[in-house]
Amino acid sequence: MKSFVPTTAQMQSHFPGIAVSVLIAISAQFLSEHYGAPAMLMALLLGLSLHFLAEEGTRTEPGISLSARTVLRLGVALLGARISADMLVGLGTPMIALVISGVLVTIVFALIVCRLVGRSIGFALLTGGSVAICGASAAMAIAAVLPKHDKSQRDLVFTVLSVTVLSTIAMVLYPMLSNLFGFSPRDSGVFLGGTIHDVAQVVGAGFSISPEVGENATLVKLIRVAMLAPVVLIFSLAYRSSSKATTGKKPPLLPGFVIGFLILAILNSIGLIPSFVSEAAGNLSRWFLLIAIAAVGLKTSLKKMLDVGGVAIALIVAETIFLGGYVLIGLRVID
Numbered sequence: 191m192k193s194f195v196p197t198t199a200q201m202q203s204h205f206p207g208i209a210v211s212v213l214i215a216i217s218a219q220f221l222s223e224h225y226g227a228p229a230m231l232m233a234l235l236l237g238l239s240l241h242f243l244a245e246e247g248t249r250t251e252p253g254i255s256l257s258a259r260t261v262l263r264l265g266v267a268l269l270g271a272r273i274s275a276d277m278l279v280g281l282g283t284p285m286i287a288l289v290i291s292g293v294l295v296t297i298v299f300a301l302i303v304c305r306l307v308g309r310s311i312g313f314a315l316l317t318g319g320s321v322a323i324c325g326a327s328a329a330m331a332i333a334a335v336l337p338k339h340d341k342s343q344r345d346l347v348f349t350v351l352s353v354t355v356l357s358t359i360a361m362v363l364y365p366m367l368s369n370l371f372g373f374s375p376r377d378s379g380v381f382l383g384g385t386i387h388d389v390a391q392v393v394g395a396g397f398s399i400s401p402e403v404g405e406n407a408t409l410v411k412l413i414r415v416a417m418l419a420p421v422v423l424i425f426s427l428a429y430r431s432s433s434k435a436t437t438g439k440k441p442p443l444l445p446g447f448v449i450g451f452l453i454l455a456i457l458n459s460i461g462l463i464p465s466f467v468s469e470a471a472g473n474l475s476r477w478f479l480l481i482a483i484a485a486v487g488l489k490t491s492l493k494k495m496l497d498v499g500g501v502a503i504a505l506i507v508a509e510t511i512f513l514g515g516y517v518l519i520g521l522r523v524i525d
Contacts (some may be wrong), residue, residue, distance in 0.1 A: 193311055207253020207485075211261070214484035215477065228390065230326045231354040233480050234347065236397060244488040257485035259334075265478030266331045266418070267450030271471035274411045275459040281409065285376075288520040289384045289410055296513045296516045307501055311411065312336045315425055316349050321509040323385030323416045325353040330486070330506020331418055334447070335426040344397055347490040350483060352506045357387035360510070361395040368399065375399075377521050378415035379406020384517040387510070419451045459476075 218233035222359065243250045300318025316336065320329035329349045333342065362385060368378040378399055386392045389411055396407030426448075454471070457463050461472075 195326065198464070204253040204256050204441055207244075207250040207255070208257055208261075208481075209253070210238075210240070210250050211254060211257040211481045211485040212490065215480040216242070218480060218484065225320045226460050228358050228388070229480055230350065230388065230483055231358070233484040234351055234368075234487040237484045238347070238490060240488055241491055243486075250488075251499060254485045254488045256482055258489055261388060261478050261485070262330050262482035263334065263447035263450075265482055266327065267447040267454065268332075268475035269327065269418065270451035270454030271458055271459060271463055271468045271475075272412060273451075273455040280424065281380075281413075284524045285319060285410075286413065289413050289515065289522065292384055292415065292482060292513055292516050292520070293322040293421070296509060297421070298511050299512050300505070303505060308507065309314055309502070309505065312339075312485045313494070313502070314344055316345060317352075317506045318461065319421055319425070320349050320353045320511055321356075321387060321506065321513055322414070323418050323421060324389060324411070325357055325389070325391075326350045326483060327388075327415075328421075329353065330421050330482060331447070332425060335429065336424055343486070343490050346491025348488060348502060349506070350486070352503065353364075353387045356507065356510050357391040360386045360452050360514075361391040361398075364514075365395050365399050368473065369402075371518075375402040376406055377525065378403045379408075381517055382405035385510075385514045386411070389415070401432050417423075418453070419448050422448050 198345055211348055214236045218229045221227050221232045222229035242248075244254045245251065265382075279433060296319040297315070300314040300321070304314035304317075306308070316329060316332050319332045320326070322328075329346060333346045333349075336342070364382055365378075368381055373381060379396060379402075382395045382399075382403070383392050383406065389408075392407050392411040393404060398405030454463070456467055
């Protein structure tokens with residue numbers, strides 16, 4: 191029987207690469223705290239600059255690959271501990287419907303536009319899902335269930351880089367738009383939480399207006415994060431049933447990290463996870479995802495990533511504008 195406990199030799203072979211990924215994540219967090227730059231973006235850029243450490247045959251390559259794969263899945267699973275059914279109480283059915291429908295129509299929009307310009311369905315799901323749900327975290331979770339090809343790593347890094355940059359721009363511009371439109375604290379929270387990609391930027395944008403807006407924006411954002419599990423499950427099922435998805439065995443019906451996400455979300459919803467444990471799990475999840483994105487950056491050649499082209503950039507910008515416009519129109523209709 192195959193043992194799931196790593197041997198001493200395996201641990202020794204993986205340690206250098208894991209250590210490099212962790213050090214980059216710590217450095218990125220330091221830059222974020224002292225200079226205001228997004229930690230995810232810093233981890234990705236630092237990783238890209240040290241790509242030579244992940245080249246085949248290097249001592250660090252096995253650990254970097256493990257960080258980009260296993261640590262990523264742990265980070266996504268732990269996100270579930272922040273999700274609770276209680277989040278929905280008080281927001282109102284129309285607002286919840288707006289947020290959830292925003293996720294779905296943005297993904298459909300991405301599929302339609304990518305088909306029109308000749309991009310693959312996988313690229314549409316990756317970019318559309320990351321824009322619609324929770325930025326870099328969603329991109330990495332979705333990439334984990336999509337079929338692998340020679341440009342998979344490049345597309346993932348491009349998506350993470352793009353949504354992080356766009357999310358940072360939105361963090362500055364969207365509070366101005368919210369004030370311009372004269373939104374109430376609730377509407378401002380729905381607008382910011384329903385449109386900005388990454389959780390950190392949602393928090394920054396919301397609390398830059400007021401504590402009430404910040405709390406509402408974070409709540410709405412976590413509802414979008416809750417959509418990660420069903421969306422990833424649907425993508426996984428779609429590719430599992432497709433004869434074009436794999437040449438070998440089919441992927442599992444439900445990826446393990448999605449099961450972990452759902453279990454933690456259910457436990458938190460019924461009150462079995464104390465608030466301090468939920469908070470700790472959220473912080474640990476953020477660190478795992480930061481380590482994973484550092485490893486993804488290490489594994490990616492910047493030269494190959496630049497081959498993605500201007501059309502791809504226009505696509506992800508269009509998806510971002512579409513989501514923002516949809517939520518704005520929805521707020522006007524509801525009010």
